[in-house]
Amino acid sequence: MVRFHFSRKQLCIPYAVFLTLFVIIPMLLILLYAFTGEDAEGNLFFSFSNFFNFFSSTSKLQTLGVSLTIAFITTFFSLIIAYPVAYILARSGWKRTYVLLMLFIVPMWLNFVLRITALRELLNIIGFLGNYDYVNTVIGMVYDFLPFMILPLYNSLQKMDNSLLEAANDLGAGPVHTFLHVTLPLSMPGILSGVTMVFMPSMTNYVVSETLGNSNITILGKMIEEYFSTYDDMHMGSLISIILLVIIFITMLVSGGFKQNADESSARGANLW
Amino acid sequence: MEEQVKNKIIELIDVTKTYDDTVVIENVNLYVKKGEFITLLGPSGCGKTTTLRMIAGFEMPTSGKVLLNGRDISELPPNKRPVNTVFQRYALFPHLNVFENIAFGLKLKKVTNTYRNKNGDTYTKEEHLSKAEIAEKVKKALEIVDLEGFEKRSISTLSGGQQQRIAIARAIVNEPEILLLDEPLGALDLKMRKEMQLELKAMHKKLGITFIYVTHDQEEALTMSDTVVVMADGVIQQIGTPADIYNEPKNVFVADFIGESNIYNGMMPADRRVRFLGREFACVDEGFEKDEPVDVVVRPEDVQMVPPEKGMLQATVTSVVFKGIHYQILAEIGKAEIEIQSTQKKEVGDRIGIVIAPNEIHVMKKEFTVNRFDGTITKKNRVEFGDGEFDCDVTRLYPGSRLDEEGYLITAKGEKIDLTGVPVTVEVGLGDIRMSDDREEGGAEGNIISLIYKGDHYRYIVRTENEEDYVLASEDLWNENDHVSLIIPPEKIKLTLKKTEEK
Numbered sequence: 214m215v216r217f218h219f220s221r222k223q224l225c226i227p228y229a230v231f232l233t234l235f236v237i238i239p240m241l242l243i244l245l246y247a248f249t250g251e252d253a254e255g256n257l258f259f260s261f262s263n264f265f266n267f268f269s270s271t272s273k274l275q276t277l278g279v280s281l282t283i284a285f286i287t288t289f290f291s292l293i294i295a296y297p298v299a300y301i302l303a304r305s306g307w308k309r310t311y312v313l314l315m316l317f318i319v320p321m322w323l324n325f326v327l328r329i330t331a332l333r334e335l336l337n338i339i340g341f342l343g344n345y346d347y348v349n350t351v352i353g354m355v356y357d358f359l360p361f362m363i364l365p366l367y368n369s370l371q372k373m374d375n376s377l378l379e380a381a382n383d384l385g386a387g388p389v390h391t392f393l394h395v396t397l398p399l400s401m402p403g404i405l406s407g408v409t410m411v412f413m414p415s416m417t418n419y420v421v422s423e424t425l426g427n428s429n430i431t432i433l434g435k436m437i438e439e440y441f442s443t444y445d446d447m448h449m450g451s452l453i454s455i456i457l458l459v460i461i462f463i464t465m466l467v468s469g470g471f472k473q474n475a476d477e478s479s480a481r482g483a484n485l486w
Numbered sequence: 487m488e489e490q491v492k493n494k495i496i497e498l499i500d501v502t503k504t505y506d507d508t509v510v511i512e513n514v515n516l517y518v519k520k521g522e523f524i525t526l527l528g529p530s531g532c533g534k535t536t537t538l539r540m541i542a543g544f545e546m547p548t549s550g551k552v553l554l555n556g557r558d559i560s561e562l563p564p565n566k567r568p569v570n571t572v573f574q575r576y577a578l579f580p581h582l583n584v585f586e587n588i589a590f591g592l593k594l595k596k597v598t599n600t601y602r603n604k605n606g607d608t609y610t611k612e613e614h615l616s617k618a619e620i621a622e623k624v625k626k627a628l629e630i631v632d633l634e635g636f637e638k639r640s641i642s643t644l645s646g647g648q649q650q651r652i653a654i655a656r657a658i659v660n661e662p663e664i665l666l667l668d669e670p671l672g673a674l675d676l677k678m679r680k681e682m683q684l685e686l687k688a689m690h691k692k693l694g695i696t697f698i699y700v701t702h703d704q705e706e707a708l709t710m711s712d713t714v715v716v717m718a719d720g721v722i723q724q725i726g727t728p729a730d731i732y733n734e735p736k737n738v739f740v741a742d743f744i745g746e747s748n749i750y751n752g753m754m755p756a757d758r759r760v761r762f763l764g765r766e767f768a769c770v771d772e773g774f775e776k777d778e779p780v781d782v783v784v785r786p787e788d789v790q791m792v793p794p795e796k797g798m799l800q801a802t803v804t805s806v807v808f809k810g811i812h813y814q815i816l817a818e819i820g821k822a823e824i825e826i827q828s829t830q831k832k833e834v835g836d837r838i839g840i841v842i843a844p845n846e847i848h849v850m851k852k853e854f855t856v857n858r859f860d861g862t863i864t865k866k867n868r869v870e871f872g873d874g875e876f877d878c879d880v881t882r883l884y885p886g887s888r889l890d891e892e893g894y895l896i897t898a899k900g901e902k903i904d905l906t907g908v909p910v911t912v913e914v915g916l917g918d919i920r921m922s923d924d925r926e927e928g929g930a931e932g933n934i935i936s937l938i939y940k941g942d943h944y945r946y947i948v949r950t951e952n953e954e955d956y957v958l959a960s961e962d963l964w965n966e967n968d969h970v971s972l973i974i975p976p977e978k979i980k981l982t983l984k985k986t987e988e989k
Contacts, residue, residue, distance in 0.1 A: 376577035384591035
């Protein structure tokens with residue numbers, strides 16, 4: 214008789230299989246394609262040509278620039294809008310703030326395409342659609358990613374000890390000084406986590422830029438899609454993906470997302486992904 | 487009155503604070519003298535922290551005034567008050583190091599410097615402290631709290647005791663007129679706490695500034711303070727020196743809260759005579775109404791043990807606990823119990839005589855609005871107290887509960903509770919007790935030992951066989967020494983579960 218004996222280690226086999234099939238192998242393939250070319254017979258050869266190609270093409274660099282700019286502006290406005298909201302929600306002392314918080318989070322659960330289509334109609338009505346492609350894109354992205362900014366901010370502000378604010382006040386600091394020297398630094402983990410979570414998708418979410426920018430704006434995500442499906446050039450598509458990966462990596466590095474003992478709130482925020 | 491005490495630094499006048507509809511501080515009047523170490527002492531929820539927070543400016547009084555050096559500062563925000571606080575959980579800024587924490591207030595401070603211009607005229611300028619001045623002050627503050635060289639350390643690397651010291655340094659470095667300390671030693675272990683108590687006291691002497699200290703620890707209050715303010719339920723119970731508070735407690739609450747106490751119900755048959763524990767004692771108090779019910783407090787260390795035949799009272803030892811410098815002895819006198827502290831060793835079961843000197847008997851006026859007894863629930867809606875047994879309504883102990891057929895209580899949540907033998911506090915209003923000739927009718931019986939005409943009614947005191955006194959008000963006239971039975975309707979018997987001793 215065969216006896217099956219499961220140890221705890223074996224319980225992660227399904228995940229390991231999944232990971233290998235859908236994450237590791239594709240990643241390796243992307244790497245492979247990014248640094249190879251294809252000769253006439255379809256044989257792969259190692260080359261950096263895609264790499265040089267990308268960085269010598271004005272249009273591609275322009276797309277990179279546009280993506281970064283949109284991402285920066287989106288992140289900036291999300292932060293400006295989200296911070297006061299999160300602050301009020303977290304520090305109002307009102308017992309049912311969670312209800313209000315939910316109001317900000319619920320849109321996240323609505324179908325994404327539906328949300329963007331609705332926004333498109335709205336922009337059409339007020340006459341923005343087709344006239345202000347970049348503005349519309351940023352509006353759409355801010356609208357879409359705002360909850361990802363509010364939640365980590367709310368978390369870090371909410372667990373801030375009230376006595377710290379009182380201490381600052383007691384030591385002679387007025388409201389402005391207290392905010393700049395106590396509240397803001399202490400909510401930094403939330404800010405960083407929110408920034409990371411808004412900045413990264415803002416560079417790639419081309420559904421928003423397509424729908425609201427009237428197909429006039431190309432961001433990195435859109436370009437990748439084009440190389441894979443329209444031009445059938447998997448090599449360039451892969452390389453752009455790698456570049457994107459590097460940018461995301463740098464953002465994470467800058468915002469301290471890799472820190473071993475990253476703050477609890479940012480970890481909680483990161484769970485949203 | 488105003489002129490009597492000079493150099494009041496802080497004065498609270500008729501201060502009341504309410505949250506929603508709850509009164510937290512009720513009509514508090516208090517002044518603090520310059521340079522004094524004053525402690526607000528009381529159990530949690532007594533309003534001591536709220537009082538402190540109103541002095542700091544974190545709370546505004548609902549009514550009344552807070553004066554600083556005679557100036558009304560009730561509406562002034564904390565950052566405009568020359569007062570600094572040491573918080574309960576220190577509240578050090580985790581994102582700043584020790585130096586930056588201590589320098590936080592200094593960087594905001596402005597000083598008036600005097601300069602001389604080319605023409606030789608002097609002029610003044612409001613300026614921030616220079617970096618060197620700040621560094622110097624921080625260094626000094628660290629020296630005072632005995633943590634020299636800790637400037638660069640991050641807060642998270644400090645122990646609780648060190649954080650405590652940094653918190654103190656951060657407050658005193660601003661040279662406040664008043665230092666407020668909100669249970670600052672609460673989070674430290676016993677040994678550390680004792681050390682810090684002495685250090686704080688020494689620091690107070692050295693700095694010469696006013697300390698307002700909040701604690702629930704009576705020993706801490708007595709050790710450190712010049713003046714102790716005992717608070718309960720938002721009301722000041724007593725203000726005095728530690729010795730005053732300990733030796734002459736104003737009421738039962740203070741007596742009970744400060745040190746160990748034996749507290750008995752008593753009455754004053756005449757000036758300098760008090761009756762409790764079933765006999766009359768000589769005491770030093772006078773000025774009470776004849777037969778006025780009073781509270782009697784005797785400190786355990788003031789009870790003397792003598793051979794049984796020489797005692798005013800005879801008692802049987804029920805428990806002996808060695809406490810290091812003395813024995814804590816519990817003895818029974820009839821149904822009552824007395825706690826004695828003595829260096830003499832006794833054995834459980836020993837018969838002893840008890841002597842209490844007249845000046846060791848503290849007699850306190852009783853705010854008599856209600857009869858209060860210790861009782862025990864017997865079975866099915868019956869409660870035993872005051873030398874009798876009465877019908878009651880135990881379901882009122884738990885809102886929404888009911889009794890099942892067997893006499894168990896079923897709470898609103900469906901829990902089943904057996905209340906048999908549960909100790910309760912029983913309260914019965916003066917007007918809720920009726921007297922009757924029929925001995926079978928009431929739950930307890932006794933003799934009328936006192937009646938006083940109070941204008942529109944008589945106040946009677948009925949004493950049972952075992953010396954439990956009922957005070958009641960009635961319009962009917964009875965005679966002294968009448969034997970009556972006492973009737974109390976079940977709905978008038980207010981029961982509260984005895985809280986299990988905290989601390």
